[in-house]
Amino acid sequence: MKIASTFQFENIQGFKFGSNPFGQPKMFAHVYFIDGLLIDTGHRNMRKEIMKLLHSLPVHQIYITHHHEDHTGNLKQLQDHFKCPTYASSMCVELMKKPPKISPAQWMTWGNRPANFNIQIQENHLKTPNYCFEIIPIPGHAVDMVCLFEREKGWLFSADLWVHDYIRYFMHAESMRQQIESMKKVLTLDFEVMLCSHNPQFKNGKNRLEKKLQFFEDFYGEVAKLNHQGYSISSIIREMNLKRSWQIRILSLGELSTINMVRSVIRDEESRLGNLFYK
Numbered sequence: 149m150k151i152a153s154t155f156q157f158e159n160i161q162g163f164k165f166g167s168n169p170f171g172q173p174k175m176f177a178h179v180y181f182i183d184g185l186l187i188d189t190g191h192r193n194m195r196k197e198i199m200k201l202l203h204s205l206p207v208h209q210i211y212i213t214h215h216h217e218d219h220t221g222n223l224k225q226l227q228d229h230f231k232c233p234t235y236a237s238s239m240c241v242e243l244m245k246k247p248p249k250i251s252p253a254q255w256m257t258w259g260n261r262p263a264n265f266n267i268q269i270q271e272n273h274l275k276t277p278n279y280c281f282e283i284i285p286i287p288g289h290a291v292d293m294v295c296l297f298e299r300e301k302g303w304l305f306s307a308d309l310w311v312h313d314y315i316r317y318f319m320h321a322e323s324m325r326q327q328i329e330s331m332k333k334v335l336t337l338d339f340e341v342m343l344c345s346h347n348p349q350f351k352n353g354k355n356r357l358e359k360k361l362q363f364f365e366d367f368y369g370e371v372a373k374l375n376h377q378g379y380s381i382s383s384i385i386r387e388m389n390l391k392r393s394w395q396i397r398i399l400s401l402g403e404l405s406t407i408n409m410v411r412s413v414i415r416d417e418e419s420r421l422g423n424l425f426y427k
């Protein structure tokens with residue numbers, strides 16, 4: 149089943165896309181349009197619907213928040229259509245020249261995206277005729293991820309920093325410590341509206357992000373404590389009563405799992421303690 153819908157919030161147009169070959173979509177990707185700027189491009193599996201809904205917009209520039217396939221799936225087609233510049237962080241520009249392979253679960257939910265050599269580096273600020281967006285690096289979920297913040301309006305385009313108050317799965321490259329640092333950085337900003345790429349929040353955005361930060365800090369603390377006590381990964385999972393979905397783990401070839409969350413904390417702790425030791 150495919151779902152495509154649009155909404156308007158203040159001067160922002162939002163586009164919501166979801167697809168699932170076996171029933172109701174469980175995840176949605178959002179594309180935002182504001183003052184000539186298109187933020188992200190949605191996923192490959194919804195290309196027809198995305199091109200249909202976006203083709204008549206007056207797009208003058210595109211910004212990519214990070215290299216994941218649900219944000220970059222239609223970049224080439226939209227570039228060809230709008231003939232406008234595309235910007236991203238320097239790390240995103242590099243990653244998009246040779247994007248990492250995706251798992252069958254990602255392929256089924258989102259679809260793949262090809263390499264793209266036509267992205268320019270834009271960091272610090274991005275201007276549109278009426279707004280100025282601060283570009284803030286928020287690594288952790290992806291090394292190249294940034295959010296866009298319009299200070300006057302209090303709009304935060306948060307990419308995948310929040311998504312939900314609680315998260316059950318990580319991809320293997322994610323770092324929980326970096327995500328905690330990124331959330332703390334963003335929580336110093338003054339915002340209410342959180343234009344999340346999967347789950348936009350029009351009020352209480354900051355509260356929702358605080359909830360996720362709390363969840364991550366508790367999770368991190370508990371895993372680190374058990375790890376220092378000598379618990380193995382599987383006994384940590386048992387001790388913390390974490391539910392594991394074998395279906396998701398197998399379909400994603402291990403790319404998406406609860407174990408990755410635990411492993412991430414152990415890795416982060418090892419490098420933190422290593423740094424302390426060598427200082």
Ligand SMILES: [Zn+2]
Nearest residue numbers: 216289290308
């Ligand atoms: Zn992502």
